Amino acid sequence: MIKRSTAQDVAKAAGVSPTTVSFVLNNIEGMRISPETRDRVLEAARTLNYHPDSSAQKMARGKTSVIGLVLRQNPEKAYADLFIQDVMQGISSVIRENGYQLLFIPLPPEDKEKSYSKLINERHVDGLIVSGPTEDDYELVEAFNDGAKIVLMGKILGSHIPFIDIDNQKSAEMAVAHLAALGHERIGIITNAPLNFASSKDRLQGYRNVLEKNDLPFDEKLVVLGDRTPESGYLAIQELLKVEPLPSAVFIASDTVALGAMNALYENGIHVPDDMAVVGFDDIALARYVIPPLTTIHLPAYSLGLGAANMLIQQINNDFKESSEIILQTRLIIRESSGRNL
């Protein structure tokens, strides 16, 4: 194993001090370095294949240049929810630009041992983007109050943690209103996740609002909980199929869950949209390729990631340009799974 070369080595090779090496390599302004010296250092660094040790830099500079994306889910499910992929793309794009790296952190909700402060205190990360926080994440609030740099995707009521989110309630209303407008009077719902997630609760509320506005009765039996995976949708829709009388449409508050549900419908010989209209939520990349293509709510996942990363970096730099509470617009994408007027 060839030994890594250090700033010392470069300094010696170039006949200067490590200080000068640091100045040259970091392009420090205001430090006068003659062009010849600069070239010599650069040359030495290149021939020695020098790369500064990031840990040493962290120590010296007091920052890590790593930001963490924490997914408040089991590791098994963390990667299952497809919309997170677009989010990651958005985050990646700004992060790279600013010289940060992304650390991926699945953090199961039941993991209660001071995980956030651990993450931050151990200086693994400069800041955190937390996706899908639960409603009662006291530890997160505490960490933020202790000075941790945090941006939420979603929100925690009553906290002052900056967040970027969509209007889940209004978006769900759009989805269900579409179904109602098509003439459906008995509409089921499969939630995206358990109800301790704010997004689930809000989407369910949106569903109820539309029923009320259209004088449709609310039937608890038509509410089934999903849990982010196709599997959960596959199971959930079976529950719905047991209900009498059968709904003619279902709003599934997650495309990923909807994929599983649609398969179960197919297996049961129930045709979408003729026998059962379906509207999803998220507009994952695959939604357009499902058979039949899925009517859904377009959630600007890429922008969500982009915005969150921007907010976080601003926060880290104590440089607040934008508002610390951003709500992004969604829109209804009508494809085939919702069918036509009854």
Next chain:
Amino acid sequence: MIKRSTAQDVAKAAGVSPTTVSFVLNNIEGMRISPETRDRVLEAARTLNYHPDSSAQKMARGKTSVIGLVLRQNPEKAYADLFIQDVMQGISSVIRENGYQLLFIPLPPEDKEKSYSKLINERHVDGLIVSGPTEDDYELVEAFNDGAKIVLMGKILGSHIPFIDIDNQKSAEMAVAHLAALGHERIGIITNAPLNFASSKDRLQGYRNVLEKNDLPFDEKLVVLGDRTPESGYLAIQELLKVEPLPSAVFIASDTVALGAMNALYENGIHVPDDMAVVGFDDIALARYVIPPLTTIHLPAYSLGLGAANMLIQQINNDFKESSEIILQTRLIIRESSGRNL
């Protein structure tokens, strides 16, 4: 912002030296610490909410406890290939157990600026799992020869880098042989990725082998390149539909690509499997939920991730139990998309 507490602070609070703090907290054997002192240190650490600074530990210990998963793809596509999700799960499970963390590193093939050695030399990571290396990744070989700890998922011919892989050629043979056995005589192929990826090339070779074995002619027009995404499949299948005479079956060497292709078939009113039989590759979680459910080659993605992580950790510890070349078994999963005998 409440100041982070350091080992110094704990030492002072417990009335001992930082050395003792370190001994207690790391449970160093052979160092005699009285139970009372130990308790005092532990107590102080708890009340001060002490967490060791990971960078400082890295410096002192010379290791980072982070391993990198590098995806040899554009960041845009890195998350699109769904099978990688299962791989990540497998990796995560061993990594957690061993106290490592996962750093996610999309590394575009065109990114030629010494990226691997940069990663390793900057000490961001202790080791690397490289997914889908291209055939001619000299830099990777060089990094390995320089002592970097690397495990490949896939392989590079002629290098001695440990790898874990499947037999792509044989697996593709299974897929195409299934189609041939059903009576198809004109079978197309959409590759999973461009042909500079070893897996693509091998799968194509498997396809050719079966044609030959069954005395079926090889027609270049029936070979279209996919590129890991549903979009690429959507486009690729249209190429195939222009060919005269039309194939009656197609082997799509990636389920993710197949999803897009199947949608295009649907849009063109071509029924799967009656008008066109389809066999995929990977057996992503969704394959079972596609309509119609996808016949495919089950690739043990989880085990792949698990095995790779294990091999890497052994390599890091210079503790070679298992072989450094592992081939995992695949199997054909027959669902509906391949249909019945013609």
Next chain:
DNA sequence: GCGCTTTGCTAAAACGCTTTAGCAATATAA
């Protein structure tokens, strides 16, 4: 009471960088 071992702890160096303060040499101004 003398040497020897064991116990329980600590001092100090090391890891590889950044950054502040400052110094010598040269250039400029008066």
Next chain:
DNA sequence: TTATATTGCTAAAGCGTTTTAGCAAAGCGC
């Protein structure tokens, strides 16, 4: 010519750990 500014660099401290070497006190055998 002397005072002052500028240029081009470096010494050394500091970041928060781990770890090696070693020291004082206590215990033990004789």
